[in-house]
Amino acid sequence: xxxxxxxxxxxxxxxxxxxxxxxxxxxxxxxxxxxxxxxxxxxxxxxxxxxxxxxxxxxxxxxxxxxxxxxxxxxxxxxxxxxxxxxxxxxxxxxxxxxxxxxxxxxxxxxxxxxxxxxxxxxxxxxxxxxxxxxxxxxxxxxxxxxxxxxxxxxxxxxxxxxxxxxxxxxxxxxxxxxxxxxxxxxxxxxxxxxxxxxxxxxxxxxxxxxxxxxxxxxxxxxxxxxxxxxxxxxxxxxxxxxxxxxxxxxxxxxxxxxxxxxxxxxxxxxxxxxxxxxxxxxxxxxxxxxxxxxxxxxxxxxxxxxxxxxxxxxxxxxxxxxxxxxxxxxxxxxxxxxxxxxxxxxxxxxxxxxxxxxxxxxxxxxxxxxxxxxxxxxxxxxxxxxxxxxxxxxxxxxxxxxxxxxxxxxxxxxxxxxxxxxxxxxxxxxxxxxxxxxxxxxxxxxxxxxxxxxxxxxxxxxxxxxxxxxxxxxxxxxxxxxxxx
Numbered sequence: 317x318x319x320x321x322x323x324x325x326x327x328x329x330x331x332x333x334x335x336x337x338x339x340x341x342x343x344x345x346x347x348x349x350x351x352x353x354x355x356x357x358x359x360x361x362x363x364x365x366x367x368x369x370x371x372x373x374x375x376x377x378x379x380x381x382x383x384x385x386x387x388x389x390x391x392x393x394x395x396x397x398x399x400x401x402x403x404x405x406x407x408x409x410x411x412x413x414x415x416x417x418x419x420x421x422x423x424x425x426x427x428x429x430x431x432x433x434x435x436x437x438x439x440x441x442x443x444x445x446x447x448x449x450x451x452x453x454x455x456x457x458x459x460x461x462x463x464x465x466x467x468x469x470x471x472x473x474x475x476x477x478x479x480x481x482x483x484x485x486x487x488x489x490x491x492x493x494x495x496x497x498x499x500x501x502x503x504x505x506x507x508x509x510x511x512x513x514x515x516x517x518x519x520x521x522x523x524x525x526x527x528x529x530x531x532x533x534x535x536x537x538x539x540x541x542x543x544x545x546x547x548x549x550x551x552x553x554x555x556x557x558x559x560x561x562x563x564x565x566x567x568x569x570x571x572x573x574x575x576x577x578x579x580x581x582x583x584x585x586x587x588x589x590x591x592x593x594x595x596x597x598x599x600x601x602x603x604x605x606x607x608x609x610x611x612x613x614x615x616x617x618x619x620x621x622x623x624x625x626x627x628x629x630x631x632x633x634x635x636x637x638x639x640x641x642x643x644x645x646x647x648x649x650x651x652x653x654x655x656x657x658x659x660x661x662x663x664x665x666x667x668x669x670x671x672x673x674x675x676x677x678x679x680x681x682x683x684x685x686x687x688x689x690x691x692x693x694x695x696x697x698x699x700x701x702x703x704x705x706x707x708x709x710x711x712x713x714x715x716x717x718x719x720x721x722x723x724x725x726x727x728x729x730x731x732x733x734x735x736x737x738x739x740x741x742x743x744x745x746x747x748x749x750x751x752x753x754x755x756x757x758x759x760x761x762x763x764x765x766x767x768x769x770x771x772x773x774x775x776x777x778x779x780x781x782x783x784x785x786x787x788x789x790x791x792x793x794x795x796x797x798x799x800x801x802x
Contacts (some may be wrong), residue, residue: 753792
């Protein structure tokens, strides 16, 4: 009798637990994951072969009060047609991670180059659900992506600095915000200057914390411990070029058209004159020009921005230089619009959503994660560039190439958007040893760690390694790429 009662009690507990389960069952979960992948590609490109539900957790209620939960899963997926994540004219592999609700490191099996039919991936993903009556439905607005990392407190930075220079922190007073800002800049400069390229490490001057350059460098980190890969935050391409030329950094990422202006002493570098110590190592990924406006404003072309307030990017960024040239090529003189200064791209999108600016111009990898998040709150759209202006800019501004933002890059985007793209160039100081540059290129293109990186890093394309390169190649890179690099 006791055994019968125990069995009945266990059954009641199991039923209660089942009733508390959040989200659909495994079959429903698999159908929802497949539906999201089919929506991304517009066809059955990637098929869910197996899926295992790994539990769920409650989320804050939706804006309308509906109950929400996140369901976690592991899955094995198989390509049913060829796909090349390093094809810059195709959908970015970051979109696969996004459709799966996975982190950049959560999709395993992507690597640069053509992936044939039958190739399998593993994914550690999630889907956000909302309760509608007795059913769970995938939420149309997933939780927002985190913004740029906040500045650490001064005490934390002192501890980190102490770890590098082997001193004891002695800060006892002062305004924490000011001290933190100055210590953070000092920390980044120390890290860059200590990088001499004589080890299996790569420290890169990137851009703002949480920005696309920083995220790409983080995606390069191999799962093995053989290489140390990290970045130091800066204002962006213009500052990176100046740091490199001054020998304050060994490696940095610089927008291709900004690099071209730097070595010729034009635009943002007119006051300094030509920077003579910059050398290209390789092109990493394309950075299409995004011209973003509110969908409700009825703007359809760049010419419609006459008289509007436009966020052009920060003074230390490559975007600002490109944006001004783009507007001029479309017939807008500098006094035909109101330029708005912003400290970082996320701030520009916030100003656009609040109506304090009418357009945002940003040169950034697509998908631009912050744009995708902002468009969940405020309907936005991309303006196409005029074909004649594209041809003029590509001809007169070295480093820019015609490129379209592919359809379905953003869920609200209808059709491909013609634009221009810079390329994110990995740049080195001319005096970095040739062997160090070759070692870095081997790490990027030929190392055993290539298959163990994040989804973003699979955009690397050796076939595109010299795209947008209009400045002298580093001797180590010229030797690595052979006749194509000379």
